[in-house]
Amino acid sequence: MACQASKRNYQRELDKILEGLEGKEKRPSLLLHSCCAPCSSYVLEYLSRYFDITLFYYNPNIYPPSEYGERVAEQKRLIAEMKLARPVHFLEGSYDTEAFYRMAKGHEKDREGGERCFLCYELRLREAAKAAKEGGFDYFTTTLSISPLKNAAKLNEIGLALSEETGIPYLVSDFKKKNGYKRSVELSSEYGLYRQDYCGCVYSMEEAKARKSSGH
Ligand code: SF4
Numbered sequence: 001m002a003c004q005a006s007k008r009n010y011q012r013e014l015d016k017i018l019e020g021l022e023g024k025e026k027r028p029s030l031l032l033h034s035c036c037a038p039c040s041s042y043v044l045e046y047l048s049r050y051f052d053i054t055l056f057y058y059n060p061n062i063y064p065p066s067e068y069g070e071r072v073a074e075q076k077r078l079i080a081e082m083k084l085a086r087p088v089h090f091l092e093g094s095y096d097t098e099a100f101y102r103m104a105k106g107h108e109k110d111r112e113g114g115e116r117c118f119l120c121y122e123l124r125l126r127e128a129a130k131a132a133k134e135g136g137f138d139y140f141t142t143t144l145s146i147s148p149l150k151n152a153a154k155l156n157e158i159g160l161a162l163s164e165e166t167g168i169p170y171l172v173s174d175f176k177k178k179n180g181y182k183r184s185v186e187l188s189s190e191y192g193l194y195r196q197d198y199c200g201c202v203y204s205m206e207e208a209k210a211r212k213s214s215g216h
Pocket of ligand 1: 202
């Protein structure tokens with residue numbers, strides 16, 4: 001199944017969905033899970049033409065708490081300052097770090113991109129799916145596929161499985177396509193966004209430190 005999923009062209013599938021929304025009188029609502037302001041910048045620019053977006057900030061993986069606070073503040077600032085087709089609402093989930101450490105137990109030594117990350121995607125997407133269902137949203141998705149370090153096939157596989165569970169359509173994506181990642185770097189510079197140099201959790205922070213000290 002993972003092999004089949006990796007062959008799917010999620011960007012083309014998203015294009016088809018968006019084409020179907022062109023010219024519709026009522027815009028569908030989208031709960032967009034975001035990991036940070038830089039990653040959300042391109043996705044907001046791209047999708048706000050089609051959806052009424054509520055940005056959902058649920059990232060209990062982030063360490064330390066001061067980093068979490070900084071990322072939330074940048075996220076709110078971007079939404080307030082960015083020139084978008086429509087205003088974007090903001091919804092913050094709980095900073096339940098215990099939920100993250102429970103999930104990561106036994107996977108502390110996994111390398112970034114391994115099993116711990118797949119569980120981390122699921123933790124965050126599950127909460128997004130739940131919030132989308134509670135809020136009566138038409139779609140839910142996440143910005144995470146914009147990162148070249150994230151596994152887009154796995155993210156879509158998890159999102160689609162949660163969609164089956166909750167009945168809320170998951171908007172498939174591979175936002176790094178169509179120069180999405182490059183555009184997010186440009187927008188980050190335009191808005192002077194704080195760009196962190198590690199994914200978010202304490203393990204990725206340590207990995208980044210080790211990379212730096214070894215000169216890689
Ligand atoms: S490296 Fe990133 S995706 Fe992986 S567990 Fe840590 S925060 Fe989550």
